[in-house]
Amino acid sequence: MVKKLKYGILDQNYNNSLDNFDEYLHLAEEQNLQLAKEAVTNIKGEFNGLDKNKSTLIISPTTSYDLGSGLSSNSFASYAAKYLKSKGHANVTSYDISLNVTSDQINKILLMIKDYDQVVIAASNVKTNNYANTSYLVNQLALRCPQLVVIALDTPYDYLSYKNIKNYICVYGYQKATVQALSSYLNGEFESTGVSPIDPDLFS
Numbered sequence: 574m575v576k577k578l579k580y581g582i583l584d585q586n587y588n589n590s591l592d593n594f595d596e597y598l599h600l601a602e603e604q605n606l607q608l609a610k611e612a613v614t615n616i617k618g619e620f621n622g623l624d625k626n627k628s629t630l631i632i633s634p635t636t637s638y639d640l641g642s643g644l645s646s647n648s649f650a651s652y653a654a655k656y657l658k659s660k661g662h663a664n665v666t667s668y669d670i671s672l673n674v675t676s677d678q679i680n681k682i683l684l685m686i687k688d689y690d691q692v693v694i695a696a697s698n699v700k701t702n703n704y705a706n707t708s709y710l711v712n713q714l715a716l717r718c719p720q721l722v723v724i725a726l727d728t729p730y731d732y733l734s735y736k737n738i739k740n741y742i743c744v745y746g747y748q749k750a751t752v753q754a755l756s757s758y759l760n761g762e763f764e765s766t767g768v769s770p771i772d773p774d775l776f777s
Contacts, residue, residue, distance in 0.1 A: 602750070609744070609754035616729065618740030620722060622761020627690035628664040629657065632682060632715045633726070634697055636747045649695050649726065649752045656756040672697060673704035682710065686717060691761065695724035699746055700732040708734035715739075718734030724755065729771055743769065 602656040623629055633650040642649040650667035657665045668685065670678050686692055692714060699707050714721050715738045722740045726747040732738075742758075742765070744751045757763065 574663075587653075588621065605748075605750035606753055609746075609748075609750040610757070610763055611647070611743055612751075612767045613754055613758050613763075613765045614729070614743045614745075614769055615765035616732070616741045616743055616769055617738070618722075620740050620742065620765075623657070623662065623693070623722075623759050625660070625662045628666075628688065629654075629662060629691040630666050630668065630685060630689040631693045631695075631696035632668045632670055633724075634670055638748045640749050640752055643690055648725075649747070649755060652752045653693075653756040653759060656753075656761060662758050662760075670707070670716065672707070673702070674706045674710050676706070677711070679706065679710050683713060686714065691722075692718045693722040693724065695704040695726050695755075696727055696731060699725075700734045701728055701730065704734075711738065712736050722759075726751070729769060730775075732775065743767070 578708045587707050612627075631650040632707070633648050635646055635648040640647050640649075640652050644655060645667065646669050648667065648669045650669060653666035654665045664691070670682075670683065694711060694714060696704070696707050696711065698704070699711075711721075711723055713736055715723075715736065720740065721738060722742065723735065723738045727745065729743040729745070732741055733743075744755055758765065
């Protein structure tokens with residue numbers, strides 16, 4: 574309804590509510606964020622938030638959805654790095670990758686991780702689109718980073734492309750509310766209450 578109000582395509586009674594558009598928009602954003610937090614699903618591992626005192630590398634592709642201003646790029650990695658720094662995390666770096674990461678990006682990341690205590694990688698539709706390079710990268714990171722945090726931004730089935738990962742989190746959509754929810758989750762601000770929509774035996 575908020576979008577329809579904005580473009581004046583509702584009947585007159587609703588159009589008269591346009592004076593309260595900012596209020597409606599704010600309420601819609603709050604509701605979207607709450608829903609996104611409730612959807613966060615910690616499928617594997619006992620993740621309780623990143624350690625503020627450890628250096629952190631966050632890796633993700635960009636998105637077509639507007640994540641807000643003041644970011645180095647329109648990506649979860651950039652948003653989360655900025656957010657975590659504002660919450661007192663000492664050393665956080667973001668790095669953007671292609672949806673199916675390139676060989677050059679893989680080589681760079683495998684060199685970069687030597688300088689970080691914590692690594693988070695978020696990917697989108699790896700299994701669905703058969704992104705073999707991204708799958709390879711995640712599996713290589715899992716070998717080198719025992720506490721690697723892997724996030725599925727869209728389908729939870731990405732897990733089937735990975736081996737030996739200990740922390741697997743799903744959010745079911747790569748939009749602003751999801752990115753905000755994930756960032757606060759990485760900061761340990763709430764516990765995951767989401768429930769996997771698929772057979773949990775797949776993640777055993």
